Amino acid sequence: RAGVRPLIVLLEDDRGVGAEQHADRHPIDDGLAGVAQPLQHHADHIRHAISTHRGEYAAYADRHGQEPIPDFLKTIIVPGVGVFYAGKDRRAALVAADCYRASMQVMANAETIERFEFISEADQAEVEYWPLERRKIEESEKSRRELDGKIALVIGAASGIGRAAALGFAEAGAHVVAADLDEAGAGGIAGEINERTPERALGLPLDVSDSKAVAEALRQTILHFGGIDVLFYSPGVGPEYHSVVDMPDEEIEQKLAVHYRGAVAATREAARVMIEQGTGGRLIYNASKAAFAPGEGFAAYGASKAALAHYVRNVANELGRDGITANYINADAVDTPMFREVLRLRAERAGVSEKEMLDRYAERSVLREALVPPEAVAEAALWLASGRSAQTTGCVITVGGGAEGFPR
Numbered sequence: 001r002a003g004v005r006p007l008i009v010l011l012e013d014d015r016g017v018g019a020e021q022h023a024d025r026h027p028i029d030d031g032l033a034g035v036a037q038p039l040q041h042h043a044d045h046i047r048h049a050i051s052t053h054r055g056e057y058a059a060y061a062d063r064h065g066q067e068p069i070p071d072f073l074k075t076i077i078v079p080g081v082g083v084f085y086a087g088k089d090r091r092a093a094l095v096a097a098d099c100y101r102a103s104m105q106v107m108a109n110a111e112t113i114e115r116f117e118f119i120s121e122a123d124q125a126e127v128e129y130w131p132l133e134r135r136k137i138e139e140s141e142k143s144r145r146e147l148d149g150k151i152a153l154v155i156g157a158a159s160g161i162g163r164a165a166a167l168g169f170a171e172a173g174a175h176v177v178a179a180d181l182d183e184a185g186a187g188g189i190a191g192e193i194n195e196r197t198p199e200r201a202l203g204l205p206l207d208v209s210d211s212k213a214v215a216e217a218l219r220q221t222i223l224h225f226g227g228i229d230v231l232f233y234s235p236g237v238g239p240e241y242h243s244v245v246d247m248p249d250e251e252i253e254q255k256l257a258v259h260y261r262g263a264v265a266a267t268r269e270a271a272r273v274m275i276e277q278g279t280g281g282r283l284i285y286n287a288s289k290a291a292f293a294p295g296e297g298f299a300a301y302g303a304s305k306a307a308l309a310h311y312v313r314n315v316a317n318e319l320g321r322d323g324i325t326a327n328y329i330n331a332d333a334v335d336t337p338m339f340r341e342v343l344r345l346r347a348e349r350a351g352v353s354e355k356e357m358l359d360r361y362a363e364r365s366v367l368r369e370a371l372v373p374p375e376a377v378a379e380a381a382l383w384l385a386s387g388r389s390a391q392t393t394g395c396v397i398t399v400g401g402g403a404e405g406f407p408r
Contacts (some may be wrong), residue, residue: 005057005124006075006100009049011042043276046078064125075100088149090175090225091199145173146386151225153177153217155208155266156235158185160336161286164378165232167193170200172382174230177221179206181235208235208262209254218269227277230385231270233263234286238338239301241345247300255304263308267315271324280323284384285312286377289332289400297349309396316394325393327384332400333361335371366402 053073061068074096076084083100087093110116119127152169156162157178163185166178170193178193180186183205190203202224206217221228237258240251263285274281290298291305309328316326333339347357362370380397383389 005053005060005072006077007049007053007073008077008079009046010079011045011081046076050076060121060125064122064129066125066129069128086226089200093226094199145171146388147230147382148173150174150229150385151177151221151227152230152232152385153179153221153228153266153270154232154234155179155206155217155262156233156286157189157203158182160234160236160338161331161334161374161377161381162232162234163189164374165234165381166201168375168378168382169230169232169385170197172386174385175225176201177204177217177225178202179204179217181205181207208266209257211261211265214262214265215269218266218273222273228270228273228281229279230282230284231266232284232286232381232385233266235259235262236286236288236338237301238341239290239295239298239345241297241349242300243297244299251300252303255300256307259301259304260307260311264311267311267326271315271319271322274324275319275322281325282385282389283312283315283319283324283326284381285309285326285328287312287328287330287396289330291328292330313394320393325384325389327389327392327395327397329377329380329384330396330398330400331372331377332398333365333370333372334374334377334399336374339371365400369401372399372401 050073054068057072058068071086071088074086074093076086078084083097085093085096085100087096107116118124147169150169150173152166152174154162154166154169154176157166157176158180159182162178162180166176166189170176176190176193178186178189178201183203186205187203190201193201202220204217204220207213218228235258237254239255242248242251267283270281270283285308287305287309290302291309293302295302312326312328319326343354343357343361347354350357352360358370362368377399380399384392384397
């Protein structure tokens with residue numbers, strides 16, 4: 001449904017004149033006159049209009065002896081800008097759009113025959129509060145999942161931990177933007193999610209070493225789904241074996257660009273939106289065991305992850321007042337394509353088979369696990385993305401079977 005009472009918001013012009021003062025005169029022209037105003041000015045104006053509309057709707061419900069419906073506002077018309085639709089998910093918003101357009105077509109068709117007239121307010125209320133319809137909606141609300149209505153951007157979603165997290169978030173009800181340098185992989189995971197739940201995911205190509213590309217990914221997330229609630233940053237570049245005396249500058253720069261600077265850019269863009277939304281948010285990062293425990297020959301990789309871990313603690317400290325939490329995961333020996341390559345390198349240097357190297361990993365593990373499934377890390381990310389972790393920030397969660405990477 002498009003909602004019984006759509007909201008029409010006219011943007012204020014340079015004189016501060018808005019919808020309330022001259023909606024009966026040339027509203028579309030006046031609306032266009034205000035488009036050049038600063039975006040923050042328009043945002044404040046729209047918030048005020050929604051607040052006023054909410055009060056009017058509450059009075060309407062009270063007149064008919066009903067409780068206001070939480071999702072009463074599904075259509076907002078802004079002349080000179082466009083029409084915005086809302087719903088509990090993207091699919092519901094698209095249904096609202098279809099209903100509104102169909103209603104407009106009915107009105108236009110009616111006007112070709114005679115003058116169109118709206119039904120009375122009493123009839124509107126009877127339709128809106130029809131018991132059978134309300135019962136159907138209330139029943140659907142009982143099956144809500146913990147990330148229903150949330151929008152999650154997963155960076156590094158084409159494989160491994162990011163892929164498992166994207167699937168896990170979607171299974172929990174979130175809308176997911178799967179971004180990765182591997183465009184086909186990102187599109188593939190989005191397609192897999194959409195096959196299960198239509199209109200639930202978007203795949204994007206993303207090179208996190210390009211801060212402008214990161215900003216564009218956030219822009220596409222907002223344009224497609226309407227905002228962002230969860231950022232999971234999990235792209236990775238596999239370590240190359242170099243001792244500290246022959247480590248090339250190129251490797252240092254590459255690791256910092258992907259593991260640290262990309263995270264800074266993604267955090268900056270996501271946090272700005274979360275603060276503007278005023279509804280809090282969840283920032284989650286994959287720091288890995290390398291942030292805590294040295295690995296011979298992998299100093300560039302470990303240092304970039306350590307930089308990320310310290311950065312996250314600063315993020316948590318600064319953004320907590322805005323209801324935004326920031327946490328990171330200390331994952332180790334996760335069965336991903338990247339770790340399989342690390343395993344091969346280490347086995348080669350040790351002069352043993354990959355099977356023997358896996359046995360060594362199992363031996364060092366407190367839980368005697370050689371490889372950790374990526375779904376185990378995704379489960380930790382899901383907890384951090386949910387309301388269950390609302391009081392947790394600046395924290396590290398270890399998912400590695402227990403190893404020398406215990407945070408100290």
